[in-house]
Amino acid sequence: MSYQGSGKTPYQGDGRVFGEFRCTKCSRKWMSGNSWANMGQECQSCKVNVYPYKQTPLEKKTSDQDKCDLQKAHLSSLCEKCKILGYNCRSDYH
Template sequence: LTVFYPQALNSNLYKSSSLNNIIDGLSSLTDHFSDLSVSSEPRKSSKQPPPNYLCHLCFNKGHYIKDCPQARPKGEGLTPYQGKKRCFGEYKCPKCKRKWMSGNSWANMGQECIKCHINVYPQKQVNSKILIEYP
């Protein structure tokens, strides 16, 4: 998206070589472009779903899944898997960089590194039922 403000460049501020006028001109351009800046604040979704749309998380009408009040915030929980059963986990110790895999991985539980003796949370977790391979 390119927006050009020719009226700012054609102003008398740029016809003079005075340093103050150049600074004023740059300030004027800054004001024009400040409306285009990207805000770091999260925007609320302005688009409403169709009247018969059901949220795929809570199955209620009136919002999309990304705006669902029942959604778990990103980063909540210490592990990728949040189920109640055991799963398969891949671990990497941040201190000694040792890697290991375990079929005894649980949600929000770490395992002790056998070299450093520190608690390490899994980088990746997969439900154990998915890992069944056939020859």
């Protein structure tokens, strides 16, 4: 995994990672287990593309207290990677 920060996102590898997002327009925050290098997600409130400010390796959910639930539905209509692929980006990476 490469975390050099030489692109639009901190992570510059090929795989899917966990991302933390903050909309610069409305300050809404969210987390996603479907974050990619140089790809953003659309803010549900403002409809602007937001790049993650922090990205870390994916970890499987081990308790109800964990922040990331990989079984939660992915809103592909808000995901830049899904829009480019033309299908849900999680399809190849379960």
